[in-house]
Amino acid sequence: MNPTHDDEKGPRWLRLAATLSAEPAPGTMARVRARLEQREPLWFTWLARPATLAVSAGLLVASAWFGASLLPASSVTSTDSTTLAGALLQDDGSFGLSLEESTLPGEAGADSQDVTP
Amino acid sequence: MAALEQLHARFGAAMATLARSMLRDAAEAQDVVEEALVRAHEAGPGFRGERGVRTWVLRITANLCRDRLRRRKFMAGSLDGPVSLDDAALRFDPVEGWDDSLDQRAMALRLDHAIAKLPVDQREAVVLRHRLELSYEDMCGALGVPLGTVKSRLARALVALRAELKEWGE
16 A cells, blocks of 8 residues: 555544653652763763764874874975084084195195105 | 753653653653753753754654664564553543543553554654644654655554554544
8 A cells, every 4th residue: 555645634543642641750850850960071971972082083093194294294304404413414524524624735634744764 | 950840841741651652661761751851951052942842852752762762672672561541650531522432441552552563763753743743843853854754654654553453444
């Protein structure tokens, strides 16, 4: 049988459905008050929701990924050699001292004079 | 808290009737009513009053009933608990002008049993429409479904009820 919306009103006996009703038990409000007192704070309940936990975990992963992507980028792009590590890594063997003068011919140090026989 | 007491006074019976009709267990229905009042109290500040307070509390109650029924499915609970009018929490208000030769009480119980056999969505629709006498618009609000869905659920429920109670005719 294919139900149609013509059945909206229904048969006469359907009025009997409204003859039965229920009442809340006595002391309902006292129990409701007790439940409210025992209840965890709303913010705690909100934080414990699966959706909130999932969003928190997602934010944690996203921020970790973002942080990781920033760190190597900063070390690669830095061309500043004024730091100690930078100076040592880019050192040409002079350890920051100018060797240009001492490498001029005929101007060797005192301990490296020409020995004449 | 005064607002909650007023809520209980005005709509407690409708909430209890819905919970009792859906769950068919006095203790569980009472538990649902209490939980629904607690949730209404907590959600009170967010109430926008689009469909009225009655629709709103019935929606909370209906959602809680559905949760219980879903849980019951996993625990293989029965939906056919015996109904007796001797139960103090149940009230019987006879229809005026009913044929005296017909036992109204017995018929009401038989109809109640037939409603209990309906699938949850159809049972919900019949209880809201024919037991609590909600308008279609309020039913949409209480069930959170469009008008077409409400009407088709009711139509299917009526087909099933007519088949179950076919000796009663129209």
